[in-house]
Amino acid sequence: MQPTANLRRRSFVTVSPQSHFPLENLPYGVCRRREGKICIAVALGDYIVDVTALETLGMLDIPSAIGRRFFQGETLNDFMAQGQTVRRDMRAHLQQLLDADEPALRDNAELLAQVLVPMNDVEMLLPADIGDYTDFYSSREHATNVGTMFRGADKALQPNWLHLPVAYHGRASSIIGSGTGVRRPLGQSNPDNGATPIYGPSRSLDFELEMAAFVGTGNALGQPIPIAKAEEHLFGMALLNDWSARDIQAWEYVPLGPFLGKNFATSISPWVVTMEALESFRVAAPPQDPLPLPYLNAPNRTTYDIQLEVYVQGVNMNAPARVCASNFRYLYWALAQQVAHHAANGCNLRPGDLLASGTISGPTPESYGSMLELSWRGSRPVKVGDETRTFLLDGDRVTMTAWCQGDGYRVGFGSVEATILPALLED
Ligand code: CA
Numbered sequence: 001m002q003p004t005a006n007l008r009r010r011s012f013v014t015v016s017p018q019s020h021f022p023l024e025n026l027p028y029g030v031c032r033r034r035e036g037k038i039c040i041a042v043a044l045g046d047y048i049v050d051v052t053a054l055e056t057l058g059m060l061d062i063p064s065a066i067g068r069r070f071f072q073g074e075t076l077n078d079f080m081a082q083g084q085t086v087r088r089d090m091r092a093h094l095q096q097l098l099d100a101d102e103p104a105l106r107d108n109a110e111l112l113a114q115v116l117v118p119m120n121d122v123e124m125l126l127p128a129d130i131g132d133y134t135d136f137y138s139s140r141e142h143a144t145n146v147g148t149m150f151r152g153a154d155k156a157l158q159p160n161w162l163h164l165p166v167a168y169h170g171r172a173s174s175i176i177g178s179g180t181g182v183r184r185p186l187g188q189s190n191p192d193n194g195a196t197p198i199y200g201p202s203r204s205l206d207f208e209l210e211m212a213a214f215v216g217t218g219n220a221l222g223q224p225i226p227i228a229k230a231e232e233h234l235f236g237m238a239l240l241n242d243w244s245a246r247d248i249q250a251w252e253y254v255p256l257g258p259f260l261g262k263n264f265a266t267s268i269s270p271w272v273v274t275m276e277a278l279e280s281f282r283v284a285a286p287p288q289d290p291l292p293l294p295y296l297n298a299p300n301r302t303t304y305d306i307q308l309e310v311y312v313q314g315v316n317m318n319a320p321a322r323v324c325a326s327n328f329r330y331l332y333w334a335l336a337q338q339v340a341h342h343a344a345n346g347c348n349l350r351p352g353d354l355l356a357s358g359t360i361s362g363p364t365p366e367s368y369g370s371m372l373e374l375s376w377r378g379s380r381p382v383k384v385g386d387e388t389r390t391f392l393l394d395g396d397r398v399t400m401t402a403w404c405q406g407d408g409y410r411v412g413f414g415s416v417e418a419t420i421l422p423a424l425l426e427d
Contacts, residue, residue, distance in 0.1 A: 214234070
């Protein structure tokens with residue numbers, strides 16, 4: 001039987017005396033508390049619950065991992081490595097501990113003061129030590145738009161695109177948390193396709209609306225992951241902004257692909273929503289034609305209904321203006337196919353690795369997930385509040401949000417945001 005809205009579990013933590021925060025989401029993050037201590041936490045409405053402290057106090061024993069600890073470090077990697085069973089047990093345990101009818105924590109004021117902290121009182125850190133970062137290119141709409149701009153409509157999709165989830169290896173060292181400013185990169189470009197390129201600040205700085213999945217349990221080197229088992233290797237998801245300097249990218253990408261046009265910064269949201277919290281929002285994935293090869297083909301392919309928005313606020317604007325509304329479900333290649341393809345040659349994925357989806361563009365112009373597409377390579381200025389943009393200006397703040405809409409509640413991803421800082425120029 002499917003749980004209905006009125007049977008959803010509610011927490012003793014309240015918005016108002018009558019309104020309890022639901023226990024559906026419980027995303028994991030890493031934060032620095034006021035006194036400087038770093039802890040792993042779950043988010044509950046406007047609060048964080050310090051699970052490191054709960055574990056230290058011996059309150060997190062679960063059947064699949066009695067006596068074992070995985071929240072004592074400063075990243076989620078240890079917990080990510082535990083896999084699906086431990087994660088599910090921990091979810092059930094935390095839902096029980098935080099339930100409105102459960103007195104153990106609710107009625108222990110001294111304990112509560114130690115573990116329940118207003119979110120505004122903590123600083124969010126990167127959730128994981130990300131060893132490797134891969135960026136896919138899984139939106140057919142995005143790949144078609146970009147291909148049309150650069151090669152023309154008849155050659156928009158490359159011959160491989162419908163047969164495999166195209167990707168490249170990104171750079172993990174420049175993955176930054178929400179709120180960290182992004183410096184306009186310097187680089188080489190050839191804007192007029194002339195005999196010699198130029199070097200200077202990028203003139204076409206862009207965002208890419210993406211989501212990213214964190215790897216939970218990995219695979220041994222040389223050992224592929226079958227598609228039927230692929231989702232078991234995922235821990236959870238976050239929002240990702242794959243900053244892109246289009247002029248640098250356009251000049252450098254032949255023949256090996258993205259490099260300095262991409263690796264100056266990648267922003268991720270601080271809270272990781274687990275795959276279990278997304279389960280109620282599973283939907284059919286877009287049909288695939290032609291059918292992919294058997295190692296990528298799963299019957300009843302599914303994805304998730306996750307609503308996405310991008311806002312831009314310039315320095316002279318009073319409020320952020322929405323520039324894009326899209327949905328994760330538009331993606332042609334599903335998460336399981338990305339994982340199975342990534343490991344098909346025996347490449348080993350490790351706990352904490354990050355797999356980005358690629359820009360998530362939808363079928364309509366307002367659902368395009370980058371300024372490149374929204375402004376059609378700079379040819380159609382985009383209305384942003386009372387202003388217009390082709391690409392991003394210094395001082396622009398870009399905010400991405402995501403949520404799953406349930407019956408009377410949401411499973412939210414929070415946001416990822418950053419402000420563009422001017423290029424560092426020599427005097
Ligand atoms: Ca990308």
